[in-house]
Amino acid sequence: MPPAAPNGPPDARERTARAALTRILEPGDEHGGRWLREFGAEDLLCRLTSEDCAAGALPGVTGRRVRGLRARAVGVEPERDLDAVRAAGGRFVVPGDAEWPxxxxxxxxxxxxxxxxxxxxxxxxxxxxxxxxxxxxxxxxxxxxxxxxxxxxxxxxxxxxxxxxxxxxxxxxxxxxxxxxxxxxxxxxxxxxxxxxxxxxxxxxxxxxxxxxxxxxxxxxxxxxxxxxxxxxxxxxxxxxxxxxxxxxxxxxxxxxxxxxxxxxxxxxxxxxxxxxxxxxxxxxxxxxxxxxxxxxxxxxxxGDMGELAPRRTGPVVPRDLLDPAGRRVLEALPAGGALAVRDAARGAGTTVDEALGKLYELHSLGFVERDGEGWRLTRRPRIGSNARRGGA
Known part of the structure; x- marks a missing residue:
């Protein structure tokens, strides 16, 4: 069950009681949290410091546990702790404060x-x-x-x-x-x-x-x-x-x-x-x-909020990435060594001779291929100029 919402800003007594409880209860003590929710900070502190506090006054734990908590409560001085944190330039923030997360x-x-x-x-x-x-x-x-x-x-x-x-x-x-x-x-x-x-x-x-x-x-x-x-x-x-x-x-x-x-x-x-x-x-x-x-x-x-997306991750762009699909197919049809006739290049690329010839001339202008007699071959070192990007349009 979530803690009850405070009715308003905590007063000085509530703050002082909670400061005292931070010396008595260990962080994350769910029994203490339930008591705090059921009884409130001032009542809980009273039950832990009162001489007639019995085990039944704090349900869910043994009498030995209650005695241990009461032993911790002896000599607690919350005002001294509040003064100490103020002297260190700090403050004590509690539920109900505007600063409470x-x-x-x-x-x-x-x-x-x-x-x-x-x-x-x-x-x-x-x-x-x-x-x-x-x-x-x-x-x-x-x-x-x-x-x-x-x-x-x-x-x-x-x-x-x-x-x-x-x-x-x-x-x-x-x-x-x-x-x-x-x-x-x-x-x-x-x-x-x-x-x-x-x-x-x-x-x-x-x-x-x-x-x-x-x-x-x-x-x-x-x-x-x-x-x-x-x-x-x-x-x-x-x-x-x-x-x-x-x-x-x-x-x-x-x-x-x-x-x-x-x-x-x-x-x-x-x-x-x-x-x-x-x-x-x-x-x-x-x-x-x-x-x-x-x-x-x-x-x-x-x-983050909607639309706060990380940039898309991609590998390095190589010159062939800038070619259109038909140009890539024609380029891939050419063998690693030797020349190939236009008709054979068209067959390998799955296109017409005319389209293959047009793409070969585009590839030639981009530095990917060169003429070799009646055929075409890959250039040994492609010369990719400033007009390469236009070839990928």
Whole structure:
């Protein structure tokens, strides 16, 4: 059941209660999401902090689980967290805010309690035209190159690039967007004031200045393996589609792609060498319902508006492609070595002698053939002049 639509903008008490709940409930906790929907943020917080809260007051979990949540609730100071995010130049966005991306509601009871945000742009507006680019942390130079090209190509076309700020593909996608002077959003599995990974301190700082850094966890909170997994559902829900660039069979990037599939979003993969273990997970996606893409134009064709088509892909045009069908048939009738009489050329081309003779003179003017006594032969080096295109009319 989807979360109930808020009756109006959240007041200060609702925001404070939700800020407190981000310290108590783990991201993606569907029991917590159901309680939040049924009781509201203030009532739920009261049930978790009240001394007489019994197991029956929070249905669907054991008394041991309730005691664990209540232990987390002890000493929670939401006002301090709200002050901390403001000091870092950020804010706390909750359902009902004008900035809340409504597509996150597709997660139903796994919807974030709220999002801690750093950066100046409006999250909801940026998410309307956004694409996730994710992949392996230990990517190859090919994977890093493709991620950067996708990031810059999407940014140049006015799309927001969303990723997780991790090493490898994530970082390359962010850098590609930043290098193009474009928009990018980093979704963290920790507090938005925490630099993780530490080696990406400069990158995350640039994203804060030029884009947005968001997360479900309150300021100062640390990442864990399960939080990385649950973070991926936000990346999938926030964007119109997810592109995977290099992923092994057991990869968090595949979790993002499968979450996107469950949500009805477009999933795409960039193919790699068939022998590469780092591309094995991508190839498995492509054997299913995902679409193969090789550049930003192909991504936009799948997730963009009607008429945003990728350019048609064709091989190189050779001189013979410019000939009309009758001219090609006559040319093909001539042997690779030696000359051929006009009558034999006409027979080979399936046409009349007069038409064959006319086409031979056209081919001669274009440099494809030459006279050889009473017959015609192929020139050794066709001389294709500026009038060749007119021969294909």
């Amino acid at each position: 409504s597509q996150l509601d597709d997660l139903h009871d796994a919807r974030p309690v709220g999002l801690w945000v750093r950066g100046r742009p409006d999250l909801r507006m940026w998410a309307l035209r956004s694409v996730a680019v994710v992949g392996s942390r230990a990517c190859t130079p090919y994977g890093a190159h493709m991620a950067a090209c996708l990031g810059s190509g999407l940014a140049e076309r006015g799309w927001v690039v969303v990723s997780g700020a991790a090493f490898g593909v994530d970082g390359s996608a962010h850098r590609g967007a930043l290098a193009a002077g474009g928009a990018t959003v980093a979704v963290l599995a920790c507090g938005v004031d925490v630099v993780y990974p530490r080696g990406h301190g400069q990158l995350i700082g640039r994203i804060v200045e030029q884009g947005l850094v968001i997360g479900e966890l309150p300021p100062g909170d640390h990442p864990t393996p399960s939080r990385f997994v649950m973070r991926n559902r936000v990346i999938a829900a926030l964007t119109r589609g997810t592109v995977v660039v290099e992923a092994e069979y057991r990869s968090g990037s595949l979790v993002t792609a499968r979450s996107a599939q469950r949500l009805g979003r477009c999933t795409m993969g960039v193919p790699g060498p068939a022998t590469s273990g780092l591309s094995a997970g991508v190839h498995e996606l492509l054997r299913g319902e995902s679409m193969l893409v090789t550049d930003a134009a192909e991504v936009i064709e799948l997730v």
